[in-house]
Amino acid sequence: MPTYTVHQPPPRQGEAASAPERFVFVRDGFHFWAFVLAPFWLLRYRLWLAFAIYLAVSILLGIGLLLIGAGSTVQFLAGTLVALLIGFEAATFRRAKLTRRGWKMLGFVIGEDTETAEQRFFAEWAKRADKVPATPSTAPEPRYAVPLRRGTPSPSDVIGLFPEPGSGR
Numbered sequence: 217m218p219t220y221t222v223h224q225p226p227p228r229q230g231e232a233a234s235a236p237e238r239f240v241f242v243r244d245g246f247h248f249w250a251f252v253l254a255p256f257w258l259l260r261y262r263l264w265l266a267f268a269i270y271l272a273v274s275i276l277l278g279i280g281l282l283l284i285g286a287g288s289t290v291q292f293l294a295g296t297l298v299a300l301l302i303g304f305e306a307a308t309f310r311r312a313k314l315t316r317r318g319w320k321m322l323g324f325v326i327g328e329d330t331e332t333a334e335q336r337f338f339a340e341w342a343k344r345a346d347k348v349p350a351t352p353s354t355a356p357e358p359r360y361a362v363p364l365r366r367g368t369p370s371p372s373d374v375i376g377l378f379p380e381p382g383s384g385r
Contacts, residue, residue, distance in 0.1 A: 217326050219244045220333040221311060226318040236338065240319070241330050242310050251303030258302070258309070266309045274298060 220241040225234045250257040258267040277298065281291050311321070325340075327333030 217328055218333075220325050220327060220330065220337075221307075222322040222325060222337055223311070223314045223319045224322050226320075236341075239322075240314065241325070241333055241337075242307050242314075243330070244307050246303050247306035248303065250306035251299050254299050254302040257306065261310055261313075263309050263313055265313075270298075270302065 220243050223240045223242065225238050225240070227234045247257070254270060255267060258270060274295070277294055278291070281294060286294075315321070323337075325333045325337040327336055
């Protein structure tokens with residue numbers, strides 16, 4: 217089953233928190249259309265930086281292969297490898313764009329499709345929201361004292377998980 221990452225946008229002006237309708241679910245895995253139509257897929261999701269890098273790499277790779285006299289088969293394989301890279305890393309490109317824009321990743325959810333993933337995520341999200349206490353607890357922060365060692369360590373003290381060799385279990 218596909219895994220989705222859930223991203224929350226930064227709140228708009230006047231909003232305390234982002235509206236759940238604006239959350240984005242990005243599917244992990246291979247994206248077929250990003251493989252087949254890489255430049256159009258990158259433009260569709262407005263991945264301008266990835267598109268510019270894709271163009272630069274494609275042009276430089278094409279020129280480099282022409283300069284060394286590579287055959288059409290090698291050029292086709294190089295183009296296919298670049299397209300495979302785009303197909304496998306498409307979700308990473310989208311997540312990187314969202315992170316650069318200040319979106320916060322809330323977690324992962326598994327679903328057969330985006331709709332199922334959304335239903336699972338929001339059902340669990342609603343359960344957790346019900347469990348959160350309305351008033352924050354005002355318990356004092358615990359203070360930790362520095363442990364004191366009384367006396368020197370004895371030879372029978374065990375440090376770690378294994379006793380000394382030759383001793384009984």
